Amino acid sequence: MAEAAPLLPGLPNDITIWEILLRLTPKPLLRCRAVCPAWRRATSDRDFLLAHHARQPALPLLYGDTDDLLSMDIITCDNWAADKLQSPSRDLTTPLASFRKRGERRLSICNPATRQYAPLHQLRGFKLLGMYPHGPTGDYRLLLYLKADAQSSTYVFTLGSGLPPRHIRGPDAKELELINSRGSLLFHGSLHWHADNLIMVFDTTAESFRQMHSPIVSGHVIAGLFEMGDMLAMFSLNDEETIVDIWVMRDYQGQVWASKGWVEFPIQELMAQSEDLGSCWEVEATYWDGDLLVLAKFDNGSLHQVDIAGKLVDSFRHRLLCPTPLRLKQSLVSHTFFPALEGYVVNAPPFI
Template structure:
């Protein structure tokens, strides 16, 4: 690597005004310019500041087998800003050649990704710098969520262990229940109790108002409970939710907690918003009727009713729906806005 170009430009400008504002792909190229830039853009303060300058967009990923190199993992944000051509809305911002089979993006937090191989081996990755490291201490655990612990500034993982579910010979004598693991620590996961936390395995978590949230899918026909994990006190509690049929997905929109769910026929999406988070008051904001017959004729069979991302831009609500081999962008009136043929793209 060469010496830093343009020695007359102070770091306050070159690093903290220019590099920190670059998109991930451009930052990767700049990191190769010189050792000083590579070192400066690897610090925790820079990475947090860089992430803060990026748009908050729904995150998807796709895997491609490239032969002897293994799997290539593409990190793909859904950039739904008005004026962008459809072809530019799903562009990879980082391509990671992992040499692994079937990697999965399990969680993301402040620009960090948690990847898994077979949901047993875990790796932490920063796609902006293409740095990643294995997390051997949590082999065999089930990931429930990832969060920043504000009192310490650490990044932590909430895990679950069940001896009947997981190979008992991995950690004999380990208690069933939830565990907390600190990234970068050499210590094993710390037991926090709550043996029933296994119910969270089947729902994706969302970090909102300093707590991880999961919608609990019940075996019965309806469900109306959200489980919370306070990331400061590291304790669980429950929250009331609207009564919906079966599965629901949580999201954040305009600073509010939201929830989307399909009806049993998978023809209508209800979107609920928490009007008053503290009092657990919810309101049905949108009922989106999908032209399923027309969409099926054009894009094939619709089978993945849990794969829906709800987002908002300038007050306009949009949904990204996995429809067979396609991703469909639909507005609040159920109108098809754009379609993307993305067979191997998955939601995080």
């Protein structure tokens, strides 16, 4: 069999595909498919797309209020974790995620990178705790809970299966309310939530809950989890709303935490931009390309990006735009469950 013609003259295809094309972000990669059939085949291969997805950073999402009831109320901020905090974009390139339309308890599923969307009519009334790939089956599943009167129950829903949500044994009602207050973090094959000085963990293989220790945090008003390299990390805002403390779990199995330092807000510099700064009421931390960055939302509607040295990287003013604990990785992988969902569309509202 004749060897395939090189995609780029003078370079082996292994280098072109796995060292060059693999490093592109989704938009340029999609444009490469228009070069010729060989480029389209190379950039559409599932193994390549899975490897490409694995290289993408887990970018934070921002929540944007809108009067358009047909649009999604969760949006990305392009390159938030890079060098510049830019204005939000409706041309999203985020990965698979679950969303709730503003003013409704109706979940939908979408992949903005491939512009696939489907409502989840059968989940009306359910609340989303997290989404995860189920390793043994390869399914994508949603972890849900349903509150009826004073009772709360936990469920698992397999996307595209056609089966109703399956009841599983979960935490008590109080713990469910706590972990519902923040988004989950998928780490080491489990979903994690920080709640009330403990960490609730959902093993996505066994589909069971357990608890882990968290650093002892007293007098802190906001706390949350994030991934820092290959370690589970946690941030918390102090009572004075001036310092974000950072911890990392150096030994996951032994649940050993260590202080990683702190980020001090440049309050004087922020006040110089606006006399009416107000209180800090939303904070998120993220780790990207070796740098720790903090995004803080203040009462006056301003968003500020600060690095670990306390240096103000950028500012953005938008009263109705808020950080969320959600993290999404861009993905061009086509998921087979989409066509099995009622109301499935491609290149249709809410993307157009």
